[in-house]
Structure formats: structure tokens, C-alpha cells
Amino acid sequence: MTFIERLPRHVTVVEVGPRDGLQNEAEIVPIEAKVRFIEALADAGLPVVESTSFVNPKAVPQLADAAEVMKRVERRPGTRYPVLVPNERGFERALAAGCDAIALFTAASEAFSQANVRASIDETFARFAPVAVAARAAGVSLRGYVSTAVDCPYSGPVDPNVVVEVTGRLFDLGCDEVSLADTIGTGTPQAVDRLLNLVLHEFDGDKIALHFHDTHGLALANVMIGLDYGISVFDSAAGGLGGCPFAPGAPGNLATEKLLALLDGLGIETGVNRTGVAQAMTELRQAVPGIGAGHLT
Amino acid sequence: MTFIERLPRHVTVVEVGPRDGLQNEAEIVPIEAKVRFIEALADAGLPVVESTSFVNPKAVPQLADAAEVMKRVERRPGTRYPVLVPNERGFERALAAGCDAIALFTAASEAFSQANVRASIDETFARFAPVAVAARAAGVSLRGYVSTAVDCPYSGPVDPNVVVEVTGRLFDLGCDEVSLADTIGTGTPQAVDRLLNLVLHEFDGDKIALHFHDTHGLALANVMIGLDYGISVFDSAAGGLGGCPFAPGAPGNLATEKLLALLDGLGIETGVNRTGVAQAMTELRQAVPGIGAGHLT
Numbered sequence: 001m002t003f004i005e006r007l008p009r010h011v012t013v014v015e016v017g018p019r020d021g022l023q024n025e026a027e028i029v030p031i032e033a034k035v036r037f038i039e040a041l042a043d044a045g046l047p048v049v050e051s052t053s054f055v056n057p058k059a060v061p062q063l064a065d066a067a068e069v070m071k072r073v074e075r076r077p078g079t080r081y082p083v084l085v086p087n088e089r090g091f092e093r094a095l096a097a098g099c100d101a102i103a104l105f106t107a108a109s110e111a112f113s114q115a116n117v118r119a120s121i122d123e124t125f126a127r128f129a130p131v132a133v134a135a136r137a138a139g140v141s142l143r144g145y146v147s148t149a150v151d152c153p154y155s156g157p158v159d160p161n162v163v164v165e166v167t168g169r170l171f172d173l174g175c176d177e178v179s180l181a182d183t184i185g186t187g188t189p190q191a192v193d194r195l196l197n198l199v200l201h202e203f204d205g206d207k208i209a210l211h212f213h214d215t216h217g218l219a220l221a222n223v224m225i226g227l228d229y230g231i232s233v234f235d236s237a238a239g240g241l242g243g244c245p246f247a248p249g250a251p252g253n254l255a256t257e258k259l260l261a262l263l264d265g266l267g268i269e270t271g272v273n274r275t276g277v278a279q280a281m282t283e284l285r286q287a288v289p290g291i292g293a294g295h296l297t
Numbered sequence: 298m299t300f301i302e303r304l305p306r307h308v309t310v311v312e313v314g315p316r317d318g319l320q321n322e323a324e325i326v327p328i329e330a331k332v333r334f335i336e337a338l339a340d341a342g343l344p345v346v347e348s349t350s351f352v353n354p355k356a357v358p359q360l361a362d363a364a365e366v367m368k369r370v371e372r373r374p375g376t377r378y379p380v381l382v383p384n385e386r387g388f389e390r391a392l393a394a395g396c397d398a399i400a401l402f403t404a405a406s407e408a409f410s411q412a413n414v415r416a417s418i419d420e421t422f423a424r425f426a427p428v429a430v431a432a433r434a435a436g437v438s439l440r441g442y443v444s445t446a447v448d449c450p451y452s453g454p455v456d457p458n459v460v461v462e463v464t465g466r467l468f469d470l471g472c473d474e475v476s477l478a479d480t481i482g483t484g485t486p487q488a489v490d491r492l493l494n495l496v497l498h499e500f501d502g503d504k505i506a507l508h509f510h511d512t513h514g515l516a517l518a519n520v521m522i523g524l525d526y527g528i529s530v531f532d533s534a535a536g537g538l539g540g541c542p543f544a545p546g547a548p549g550n551l552a553t554e555k556l557l558a559l560l561d562g563l564g565i566e567t568g569v570n571r572t573g574v575a576q577a578m579t580e581l582r583q584a585v586p587g588i589g590a591g592h593l594t
Binding site: 002003189190191216217218220221224225228229258261262266 | 299300301485486487488490494513514515517518521522525526555558559561562563564
């Protein structure tokens with residue numbers, strides 16, 4: 001069977017621009033523009049729009065308006081609007097703002113975890129435990145993120161066995177899906193292959209998502225490796241927005257437009273209108289002219 | 298078997314920057330810089346450096362110095378330096394300049410053939426016939442190119458059966474290898490898959506090369522489709538130089554640096570030093586500051 005013949009017929013694109021994208025943009029985006037951006041992305045047919053983060057507003061001023069954003073966004077039936085939640089306090093705020101899907105964020109590198117959230121990996125799980133219990137009780141869906149699943153900007157190559165272990169702990173918490181993130185975009189197709197080989201030995205591929213940054217122009221190649229393993233959920237950010245303030249040299253996320261060009265070109269259904277995504281970015285750039293300049297390469 | 302497991306272990310990168318790249322650059326490159334560029338690319342380990350074209354100097358002033366370039370280039374043992382030849386007159390000039398490998402250029406679209414070389418496809422073969430006879434007699438190796446093997450800028454999608462037919466005629470002439478070119482870079486992985494499915498039904502994959510332009514960011518995805526079919530010869534141009542004056546909107550060739558990043562990242566041997574290729578481009582840019590600006594995306 002050729003590569004094309006083995007592909008999943010449908011892929012779910014998880015849009016992370018409003019959260020993972022905007023949180024790394026220096027210029028504060030007015031709340032009206034954020035709400036419009038989220039709504040335009042949902043209108044383009046994106047099934048999941050990760051909308052904001054209930055982190056400490058002092059740590060990420062760009063997303064200090066998280067509660068207000070979530071109150072204002074007009075929900076489209078069939079679209080999910082998960083939000084990032086770092087701890088119980090964040091979860092309470094998210095729940096009060098009417099969120100029904102949250103994401104938890106840990107890493108496969110101790111050095112990165114310390115730099116990113118000032119906690120060891122164990123400490124992040126200690127923070128997550130009560131959130132997971134409360135989320136299950138409230139019927140809120142849970143997604144887990146494993147940052148630095150390939151390389152760490154501080155400690156170098158990451159042992160895939162650690163990724164497997166952290167992924168397992170996220171599933172044990174009750175996560176419905178775990179997204180493995182190549183946070184600094186240094187992952188080669190060979191490294192992604194090795195990682196998936198190990199991860200999919202332990203977990204159901206239907207519950208694994210992949211999250212690439214396009215540092216060296218290999219994000220789409222890595223998506224193809226993922227598709228070859230039957231992975232059918234990929235994260236991306238409109239306009240390639242993003243990067244990571246705690247990951248030196250990390251450029252933007254894989255652009256949703258590029259991901260869709262690949263998936264459309266492979267004949268894979270996504271239900272997303274590429275022009276609609278580009279239009280959402282155009283509107284955002286009209287509202288905030290400097291946003292994401294130079295990211296979409 | 299996964300994608301990675303099925304890959305060819307070794308790939309031949311055919312560098313076309315000095316010919317396909319430079320012929321489309323407006324600024325005339327001094328002969329010393331061209332010779333140095335070719336030598337630096339060979340020094341980087343590229344096994345094939347397509348060096349120039351013996352077309353009518355009035356049609357392509359950039360390559361009017363073809364004979365002089367080929368006389369000056371210091372040959373590296375084991376490296377091949379093919380040149381483009383459009384007709385008998387060009388072949389005689391190439392032979393006089395000491396060339397031992399030539400490439401013939403036709404198309405799978407009549408409209409493109411007329412625009413590119415002011416001849417029908419049949420007429421290009423009429424021009425090639427005496428060249429092929431003379432080349433065989435002189436022990437000169439022959440490569441064939443099929444332009445617009447996917448889409449034509451004038452007449453739209455190209456019937457893959459026509460590509461098969463034209464490819465067959467090139468092999469009948471005595472070509473050792475035929476390179477199928479997505480001249481305007483609109484080929485999707487699905488279209489490339491369909492084409493290869495048909496082409497490899499008729500011809501040995503060892504004799505087929507692929508030549509992509511990166512118009513929509515899918516050149517590497519298309520390379521991966523080719524690799525999946527066992528294709529192991531890919532054309533590219535250092536710095537993404539090139540484009541095509543007769544193909545409106547065509548950007549540069551797939552950059553050799555990007556192709557090598559993919560092949561290295563897949564663990565495929567090429568024998569090429571990526572840094573050396575980047576260094577060759579840096580030197581060329583130092584000699585001709587405006588060259589290929591903005592091509593490497």
C-alpha cells in the first residue's frame with residue numbers, strides 16, 4: 001500500500017492561534033478583535049478552537065481577559081472551545097466563565113517545566129490532580145499537553161520513554177486526548193518516527209495529537225510521518241502565530257493555512273475552509289497591524 | 298512497514314541552481330562567480346551539478362558564456378556536470394566545450410512547449426533525434442526533462458498519460474534518466490501520487506527523477522510521495538534560485554538546503570554537506586548581492 005492509500009480519510013485540525021499564538025505576541029490584542037478572531041476561525045469550519053488560557057494574568061497579560069473573552073464568544077454548535085488551565089484557581093475561573101473543555105500543560109523535560117511553569121513535572125501533576133477530579137465531576141473534557149516531546153531548549157534531546165511515561169500519567173488523570181508538542185520545532189521526521197513508534201506501542205493512536213512548530217521547515221514532513229502512523233489530530237495556529245517565550249529561538253506554530261494546504265493536497269477531509277482561515281487572519285491583522293508579522297513562512 | 302522503513306537508503310540530489318536557477322535571474326552573474334559557484338557546489342559533495350545551458354545566447358543572455366564556463370570549471374572526480382542542449386547546434390558547442398553529459402528539454406503540454414521553446418512537442422523530438430544519435434556516438438550521457446508534468450500555466454491540468462507518452466519517447470531516444478518537472482509548483486501530493494502510479498507502471502523507478510518548485514509550500518511533501526514510490530533522484534537549486542520566465546507566477550526551485558534538511562531528517566544518505574551548499578550560496582550572494590533575494594522561503 002502506498003502512503004496515500006494508508007492515510008486517515010478525515011483529520012481534526014485543532015486551532016491554537018487564539019491561545020498558543022496570541023500568548024506569545026507582544027502587542028495586546030483588544031478583546032473585540034480576539035472574540036472576532038475566535039468566531040471567524042469557528043466560522044471557517046475549525047472543529048476545535050483553543051480560545052484562551054486561565055493562567056495568572058500577571059504572567060501572561062495578553063490573556064488577562066480570558067473570562068471576558070469566553071463570556072462574549074458566540075458559540076457555534078458543533079465547535080469546541082477549550083481553554084488552558086494551569087491549576088485549581090484557573091479551573092474555577094474557567095468553569096465560572098462557562099468553559100466545558102480544558103487543557104492541562106506539562107512537559108517531558110524537567111528543565112523546560114521549571115522555566116515554563118516554575119514547577120517540576122511531578123509538581124505539575126500535583127496541581128492537576130484536583131483539577132482533573134473537579135473537571136470530571138463537572139463533565140468538562142480534558143486534554144493534556146506534553147511540551148518538549150522531542151527536544152528541550154535547555155537540556156537537549158528528550159528520552160522518548162519519558163514522553164511515554166508523562167503521556168500515561170495524563171491519561172491516568174482522565175485526559176481524553178494527549179497532544180505531543182515539538183515545542184522548539186527541531187524534531188526531524190526520524191525523531192518523530194521513533195517517538196510515535198514507542199508511544200503508539202502503549203496508547204491508542206486515536207487519543208494522540210501532534211503539535212509542531214516550523215523552525216526548520218519540517219513541520220509538514222513531520223505531519224506526514226504522523227499521518228503514516230494513523231494520527232488524525234493535529235494542532236496548528238492561523239497565520240503561524242506564536243512561538244514560546246520560554247523556548248529561545250522557537251518560531252511560530254505550524255500555520256493552519258499550511259497544514260490545510262497539505263491535508264487538502266493529500267485529499268484528506270477536514271471540513272475547514274482554507275480561505276475562511278486566511279480571512280480570519282486578515283481581519284486580525286487589520287485590527288492589530290503588527291500581529292504575527294513574518295511568522296507565515 | 299512504516300513510511301520511514303520503506304525509504305530508499307540513498308538519494309541522489311541533482312543540483313540545478315547554476316542552470317535552472319541562474320537562467321531566470323535578471324542580474325548577469327560574472328563568469329568567475331558562476332565558475333566558483335559550480336565548484337563550491339561540487340565541493341559540498343553534490344554528485345551532479347547541472348552547470349549551464351547551450352541555448353541561443355540571445356534568448357538567455359545570462360548563459361551566453363556557457364562554453365567559457367565549462368572550459369574553466371575545474372572538475373571534481375566523481376561529480377557530473379551536465380548541460381542543457383536544445384538542438385544540434387547547442388550540442389556541437391557543448392561537445393566542443395568538453396561536456397560529457399547533456400540534458401534535453403521537452404514538455405507534456407503543447408501550450409507550454411510553444412511558449413518555452415517555440416516548438417510543438419513533436420518538433421522538440423525532431424530536434425533531439427540527431428542530437429541523441431551524435432551523443433550516443435560520442436559517449437555523452439543523456440537526461441530528459443518533461444516540463445509541466447502536472448499542470449501547465451496556459452492550459453491547466455496535464456493528462457498523466459501524456460507524461461507517460463513523452464517520457465517513453467525520451468527513453469526511446471536513449472535517455473538514461475527522465476526528470477518529471479512540476480514547473481509551476483502547483484502539484485499536490487495527490488496529483489504527484491496519481492502521476493507516479495501511472496509512470497512507474499510503465500518505467501523503472503531507478504530511471505525517473507522528480508523536479509519540484511515550492512510555489513505552495515508542498516515541494517517537500519511531494520518529495521516524500523516520490524520517496525514512498527522508491528524514487529531516489531531529486532532535482533533542487535541552492536538557495537531556491539530560479540523560477541521560469543515562461544511560467545507566470547512560478548517561484549524558485551525547491552531549495553537544495555530544504556531538500557537536504559528533509560533527507561537528513563529522514564536519515565537518508567546523500568553524501569552532501571548542507572553547510573557547504575549554504576556556503577556556496579553565501580559566496581554567490583557576496584559576488585552578486587541581489588541574487589535570488591527572497592527565494593529561500
